Amino acid sequence: MSNKIHEMCTLFVGPSLQGIDSKLLAHENLIVRPPIRRGDIESLIEQSPPSNIAIVDGIFHAHPAVGHAEILSALRAGWKIWGLSSMGAIRACEMDILGMKGFGDVYRQFSSDPNMSDDEVTLIHQEQEPFLSISEPMIHIRFFLRHWLNERIITVEQEQSLIHKIKNMWYGYRTLKFLREALLELPVAAEKIDIALKNFSTYRIKSLDLIEFLKLQPWTRTVN
Structure with a gap:
């Protein structure tokens, strides 16, 4: 061969x-x-x-x-x-x-x-090509919150509270819209939240792994 x-x-x-x-x-x-x-x-x-x-x-x-x-x-x-x-x-x-x-x-x-658990990577997406995601997998949200924790934007308690709240909901409800609403309840400026979510691709480690694989x-x- x-x-x-x-x-x-x-x-x-x-x-x-x-x-x-x-x-x-x-x-x-x-x-x-x-x-x-x-x-x-x-x-x-x-x-x-x-x-x-x-x-x-x-x-x-x-x-x-x-x-x-x-x-x-x-x-x-x-x-x-x-x-x-x-x-x-x-x-x-x-x-x-x-x-x-x-x-x-x-x-x-x-x-x-x-x-x-398997639901860490589970999401809702379009049924047809290009299969765009509708919700965000938990693993992306964890990565984002850990980054904010390391940057001292949120506290350990706030990180754990958000993770507990989002982890205990159906994966299809884990959207950037929901995440934004949850973050707005914290003492963080709305502009800072919107900028971070606009650049959320930075935290999509599933796609980052794929990029590395293809390279x-x-x-x-x-x-x-």
Whole structure:
């Protein structure tokens, strides 16, 4: 099998692409597909020789989520499978001992904290391309609040109170609008809040992991 086939990567991605420069996807060895769902990997390995799969985003409500069995079958068939950012990070954490490869900060957080729940990366997004996010995953909100804590804009007590409040609500309600309303209850200037939320992409670590993955292209260095 040629190295060109080995270096191909099928990327299953959706809302984590939000705000990412499209030039990062302009590689002849990269095939971009919508968020993964049950059966996608099975169909892929039936139609193509072994190469690479990168799981980022996935469907789990409207259709069954990608299963462990189909990932394992692909690994046994010689495919390299990467997981990062969102559902991919969860599956990589669950299956790294079986050969799946994890990448990025989100994966490392799941690997280091056995109590980290799946809803940390869950969000509501558009059903069709470009799959823009409607709510924000908890992991982004935590990252934002920790930054504000480190900058001494909020106190530890305020950070923990906001996290408790937002963590205990349905993930679909975790929007920037709600976060703004919650922050306005604190002694923080509205202008400061609005500037921070306007630049919220700085705190979207799921997308930051994906950017790093696309820049480094680690799948091109795992031909064996």
